[in-house]
Every structure is written in C-alpha cells, then in structure tokens.
Amino acid sequence: xxxxxxxxxxxxxxxxxxxxxxxxxxxxxxxxxxxxxxxxxxxxxxxxxxxxxxxxxxxxxxxxxxxxxxxxxx
Amino acid sequence: xxxxxxxxxxxxxxxxxxxxxxxxxxxxxxxxxxxxxxxxxxxxxxxxxxxxxxxxxxxxxxxxxxxxxxxxxxxxxxxxxxxxxxxxxxxxxxxxxxxxxxxxxxxxxxxxxxxxxxxxxxxxxxxxxxxxxxxxxxxxxxxxxxxxxxxxxxxxxxxxxxxxxxxxxxxxxxxxxxxxxxxxxxxxxxxxxxxxxxxxxxxxxxxxxxxxxxxxxxxxxxxxxxxxxxxxxxxxxxxxxxxxxxxxxxxxxxxxxxxxxxxxxxxxxxxxxxxxxxxxxxxxxxxxxxxxxxxxxxxxxxxxxxxxxxxxxxxxxxxxxxxxxxxxxxxxxxxxxxxxxxxxxxxxxxxxxxxxxxxxxxxxxxxxxxxxxxxxxxxxxxxxxxxxxxxxxxxxxxxxxxxxxxxxxxxxxxxxxxxxxxxxxxxxxxxxxxxxxxxxxxxxxxxxxxxxxxxxxxxxxxxxxxxxxxxxxxxxxxxxxxxxxxxxxxxxxxxxxxxxxxxxxxxxxxxxxxxxxxxxxxxxxxxxxxxxxxxxxxxxxxxxxxxxxxxxxxxxxxxxxxxxxxxxxxx
Numbered sequence: 219x220x221x222x223x224x225x226x227x228x229x230x231x232x233x234x235x236x237x238x239x240x241x242x243x244x245x246x247x248x249x250x251x252x253x254x255x256x257x258x259x260x261x262x263x264x265x266x267x268x269x270x271x272x273x274x275x276x277x278x279x280x281x282x283x284x285x286x287x288x289x290x291x292x
Numbered sequence: 293x294x295x296x297x298x299x300x301x302x303x304x305x306x307x308x309x310x311x312x313x314x315x316x317x318x319x320x321x322x323x324x325x326x327x328x329x330x331x332x333x334x335x336x337x338x339x340x341x342x343x344x345x346x347x348x349x350x351x352x353x354x355x356x357x358x359x360x361x362x363x364x365x366x367x368x369x370x371x372x373x374x375x376x377x378x379x380x381x382x383x384x385x386x387x388x389x390x391x392x393x394x395x396x397x398x399x400x401x402x403x404x405x406x407x408x409x410x411x412x413x414x415x416x417x418x419x420x421x422x423x424x425x426x427x428x429x430x431x432x433x434x435x436x437x438x439x440x441x442x443x444x445x446x447x448x449x450x451x452x453x454x455x456x457x458x459x460x461x462x463x464x465x466x467x468x469x470x471x472x473x474x475x476x477x478x479x480x481x482x483x484x485x486x487x488x489x490x491x492x493x494x495x496x497x498x499x500x501x502x503x504x505x506x507x508x509x510x511x512x513x514x515x516x517x518x519x520x521x522x523x524x525x526x527x528x529x530x531x532x533x534x535x536x537x538x539x540x541x542x543x544x545x546x547x548x549x550x551x552x553x554x555x556x557x558x559x560x561x562x563x564x565x566x567x568x569x570x571x572x573x574x575x576x577x578x579x580x581x582x583x584x585x586x587x588x589x590x591x592x593x594x595x596x597x598x599x600x601x602x603x604x605x606x607x608x609x610x611x612x613x614x615x616x617x618x619x620x621x622x623x624x625x626x627x628x629x630x631x632x633x634x635x636x637x638x639x640x641x642x643x644x645x646x647x648x649x650x651x652x653x654x655x656x657x658x659x660x661x662x663x664x665x666x667x668x669x670x671x672x673x674x675x676x677x678x679x680x681x682x683x684x685x686x687x688x689x690x691x692x693x694x695x696x697x698x699x700x701x702x703x704x705x706x707x708x709x710x711x712x713x714x715x716x717x718x719x720x721x722x723x724x725x726x727x728x729x730x731x732x733x734x735x736x737x738x739x740x741x742x743x744x745x746x747x748x749x750x751x752x753x754x755x756x757x758x759x760x761x762x763x764x765x766x767x768x769x770x771x772x773x774x775x776x777x778x779x780x781x782x783x784x785x786x787x788x789x790x791x792x793x794x795x796x797x798x799x800x801x802x803x804x805x806x807x808x809x810x811x812x813x814x815x816x817x818x819x820x821x822x823x824x825x826x827x828x829x830x831x832x833x834x835x836x837x838x839x840x841x842x843x844x845x846x847x848x849x850x851x852x853x854x855x856x857x858x859x860x861x862x863x
C-alpha cells in the first residue's frame with residue numbers, strides 16, 4: 219500500500235489477534251487436560267483445544283513477526 | 293447472497309450454549325480489536341477518497357478477502373447450514389453455480405469498466421453512462437434497501453444471540469451497532485475493509501474445527517454418507533445435479549433450469565456484479581489488475597465456504613441423535629429447529645475457548661455484514677444523493693463529514709428498523725422482497741451499458757424502471773392470487789426460492805427488452821462520451837508483458853476448472 223505511508227499492515231493485526239487467541243485456547247485446552255470436565259464434548263479425547271491453540275499460535279506468530287511494524291521502519 | 297431464515301420471536305427455547313470465562317474473554321478481545329483498528333485508522337480517512345474508497349490502495353488479496361467477507365454474514369453461515377440439513381448438498385448451488393461464474397465475470401469483464409471510469413459507486417457508473425435520472429433511481433433504491441437490510445440483519449443477530457446464548461436483545465442490538473458505527477465512522481471504508489479481513493480469518497478459524505472433527509467422528513466422507521442413508525432411508529442428500537431432472541425428485545422442489553438460468557444467471561450475476569455493498573470493496577483496489585484479480589481471489593475462497601457451512605449441516609444429518617424440524621414445529625414440540633444446526637454442532641465438538649472462538653466467528657460475521665451495509669450506504673448517500681441533488685459544490689472535507697454523519701444516521705435508521713421488525717415481523721418479508729425487486733433489473737441496465745454502445749440514457753432509465761415495476765407487479769400478483777404462481781414460477785408447486793429466481797429472470801428480460809426498445813427510439817450518446825465506459829470505446833491495459841501466472845485470466849481459468857471438477861465429483 220503505497221498511498222498510506224507508515225500504515226501498519228492488516229496482517230499484523232491478524233497475527234496479533236491469532237496469537238492472543240492461540241494462547242487463550244491452548245490455556246483452556248491444557249486446563250481441561252489437567253481437570254477434565256464433568257460433561258466433555260464429543261471426541262474430547264482428541265484434545266482439539268490444545269492443537270488448535272498451537273496452530274493459532276504458530277500462524278499468529280508468523281504474521282505477527284513478519285509484519286511487525288518496527289521491522290519495516292528500519 | 294443473503295439467506296433470510298431467522299428465528300421466530302415467540303416461543304424460543306432456553307439457551308443452547310453457555311459460555312465460560314475464557315469464551316467471554318475471547319469475545320471481549322474481538323470487540324476491543326475492531327474498535328482499536330477503527331481508532332488507529334481514523335488518521336488515514338481524512339479525504340473523500342480515503343474515507344469512501346480506502347484511498348484506492350488495497351492489494352488484490354485484501355480487496356478480494358474483503359469482497360467475499362462482506363457477503364459472509366452470520367445469517368449466511370447459520371442459514372445455509374440449516375438449508376444443508378433441510379435440503380442436503382443442494383444448498384451448495386448458492387456457493388458454486390450461484391456465485392463463481394458471476395464473480396469471475398465481474399473480475400474479467402465488468403471490473404475494468406467500473407475501475408477505469410473512476411466511479412466511486414455503481415449508481416455513479418449509471419450517472420456517467422445514462423445520466424442523473426438512472427443514477428437517482430438506483431441510489432435511492434439502494435440507499436433505502438441497504439439501511440433497512442442492515443436493520444433486519446441486526447435484529448436477526450440479536451435474536452440468534454438470545455436463542456443461542458440467552459443474551460438480551462436490546463444489549464446485542466446496541467453494543468454491536470455502536471461498535472460498527474464507531475469503527476466505520478472513524479476509519480471509513482479502510483476500517484471496514486481491515487475489519488472484514490480480520491473477520492474473514494476468524495470466521496474460518498472459528499468454524500473450521502466442526503467439519504474436521506465431524507469427519508473424524510463419521511470416518512470421512514463415505515462414512516458420513518453411509519450414516520445419512522441409514523438415518524434417512526430413501527432420501528438423497530448428497531448429490532448436486534442428479535436429482536434435478538424434475539421438481540418432485542429433490543427436497544428443494546426445484547428444476548435444473550431454475551438453478552442454471554434463474555440462480556446461476558440473473559440472481560447471481562445481479563447480486564455479485566451490481567450490488568454496491570460487494571463491488572465497493574473491489575473499487576478500493578490499487579490498480580486495474582488488482583481490481584480484476586480481487587473477485588477471482590474472492591471466488592476461490594467462496595468455492596471453499598461450503599466446507600465450513602454446508603458440511604456441518606450434512607454432518608448434523610449424520611451424527612445428531614435427534615431430528616431437527618421446521619421452526620413452527622420446533623416451537624410447538626419444544627424440539628430443535630433446522631436453524632440451530634450450527635450452534636448444536638459447535639456445542640457438540642467445541643469445549644471452552646474453542647466455543648468462544650466459534651461464537652466470535654458468528655458475531656464477526658454479523659458485524660462484517662452490517663459494516664458493509666453501512667459503509668456502502670454512507671458512500672451512496674453522500675456522493676449519489678447529497679452531492680448530486682442537494683449540495684453540488686462543497687469542499688472535500690465537507691463530504692467526509694457528511695459521510696461520517698451518514699454512518700451514524702445509517703446505524704440509527706438500522707436500529708429503528710430492527711425495533712420496527714421486532715414489533716411487526718411481517719415487515720421483514722416485504723423489505724427482503726424489495727431488495728430482490730431491484731438487483732435483477734439493475735444487472736440488465738449495467739450489463740447493456742457496458743457492452744452495448746447503442747444503449748441511450750432514456751433507454752437505461754426506462755428499462756430499469758420497467759424492470760423494477762414488473763418485479764413488484766409479479767410479486768403482488770402472486771400475493772393477491774396464489775394460483776398465479778404457475779405462470780410466474782412455471783409450476784404451482786414452486787417454493788419461495790424458485791419463485792424469486794423466476795421473477796428475477798422475467799424482470800431482467802423486461803428490463804433488457806424495454807432498454808433496447810427505448811434506445812432504438814431515442815438518440816444515442818456520441819462516441820466520445822462513451823470512452824472509458826463501454827466495451828469497444830475503452831482502452832483496456834494490455835497484459836501481454838506479464839507472466840502467465842500474473843494474469844487474471846490464468847487464475848480465472850484455474851478457478852473455473854476447479855469449479856467444473858467439483859460439480860462433476862458431487863454430481
């Protein structure tokens with residue numbers, strides 16, 4: 219985007235949000251692993267929260283660091 | 293295309309889902325993020341072009357994702373999942389033949405004219421091509437419909453949140469609409485586009501887990517089909533075309549002619565190529581090639597949406613231990629309706645955290661649709677009504693202020709509509725019908741304007757008016773005399789969806805016929821006034837120097853090829 223000088227990339231916002239969500243979902247998944255709920259969801263044995271949280275963290279980190287605004291200023 | 297299946301107000305069951313602390317935190321982070329983006333982008337929306345067209349500086353990817361996200365509302369997600377449970381894979385037609393050819397056509401054929409003409413809106417193109425009358429008619433119809441539709445979406449969202457989460461309707465309406473008003477009012481189209489891209493990613497990541505875990509549970513596609521056959525013996529829910537030879541052979545009660553010519557041609561092309569809500573996103577692209585590529589990129593993602601929308605509905609047929617029923621039956625029996633299939637599947641597979649992400653995806657879908665309506669309304673009102681008919685010459689800054697105020701007024705009118713619909717549910721049917729009256733004839737007017745130099749200003753205006761009038765006339769005819777359905781929809785057993793498609797086809801034909809007839813009877817515009825507006829009179833930038841993979845036509849052929857293969861696989 220040439221018109222808007224200094225504009226932070228949209229992908230940085232996307233990465234930040236995914237990173238935060240990844241940490242929250244991974245945390246919730248690990249908590250469930252330690253303290254299984256009384257009424258688990260179907261296929262709870264897959265621990266979807268853990269690997270989905272990890273996926274969000276990896277995706278978020280890639281976008282967060284690749285489009286980090288200070289990297290592009292230097 | 294919006295699907296308007298909503299939850300009825302009366303007799304709703306107790307909430308389907310309960311959110312934990314981490315789920316609520318995820319929703320709260322989303323609201324903080326969209327508001328933060330709006331505040332940050334305020335400084336970049338100080339000029340008319342910045343506020344209304346995002347500076348015409350978007351890459352093809354951003355414009356393409358925003359283009360498809362503005363259409364991917366939560367009613368769309370929940371409505372088509374419900375349709376997939378009710379009608380099976382036939383609902384996929386609205387994503388494939390009902391979208392892909394039109395999106396490719398927009399990118400390859402129509403976008404160059406929209407972009408090169410430097411118009412800021414679809415009514416703006418009509419003004420350049422046909423004059424003020426056609427622009428005025430289109431702008432008033434579009435502006436009115438947009439805020440009313442936004443209000444209906446808002447009401448529907450609040451109702452869904454009440455049914456699914458038990459949230460208060462007034463709280464949902466005011467919190468969501470104030471959030472949209474703030475971030476669109478501050479950052480204009482740029483803010484709407486940024487948030488739509490964020491919303492698009494969240495919708496995918498929030499909804500993707502359902503089909504993945506669902507397919508694990510059923511043992512893949514074949515296992516799912518086997519379970520559906522076991523649960524619903526004698527019914528075919530998994531074939532796209534093979535049951536469409538007769539109105540009575542498929543659960544939708546529709547014939548392939550209606551799908552191909554009604555949905556695939558008039559309704560789909562009308563919506564995707566002339567509805568300013570989606571076209572505005574592509575007009576923000578940074579150059580002609582990006583403007584051509586954006587709808588093609590959007591079409592590739594649109595083609596994948598059935599994976600997160602239709603598949604959960606089919607999985608519901610396979611794995612849910614009870615059968616879902618129509619809304620009225622659900623209210624009478626206390627059971628679950630088709631409309632609840634997506635939240636039910638969410639509750640089935642998603643624990644704390646994931647549930648919050650799924651709910652955030654739904655809220656994001658609602659807000660992206662609402663923001664699309666409001667930003668498009670603001671542009672059309674400011675440029676095509678206020679500047680065209682009320683105050684022609686004013687500083688650019690004045691129009692930006694009007695645009696910001698229009699955003700707030702648009703949201704307030706939407707809230708008013710939401711409360712009106714709450715009191716009189718039948719208003720919803722009328723407003724939705726009005727929207728369909730307008731889109732199909734507009735497609736005829738724009739298409740002739742771009743491809744037929746002989747079309748005259750009088751032809752364009754009277755053709756559009758006749759198309760709209762004939763659509764309203766047919767709609768009234770069937771309401772007053774239901775037996776007229778056999779003439780309008782070619783079958784007395786046609787369902788409302790089929791009626792809409794045939795009505796769209798007839799009014800498009802009326803529009804084209806009147807435009808042609810009046811054009812031959814009136815004086816055409818001189819050739820120099822058609823430059824940049826009409827095929828044959830416009831210098832389209834050559835793409836000969838680009839590598840094959842850089843050319844929009846290459847990607848369009850690729851998407852088109854996958855589209856054909858998918859239809860054959862699921863025939």
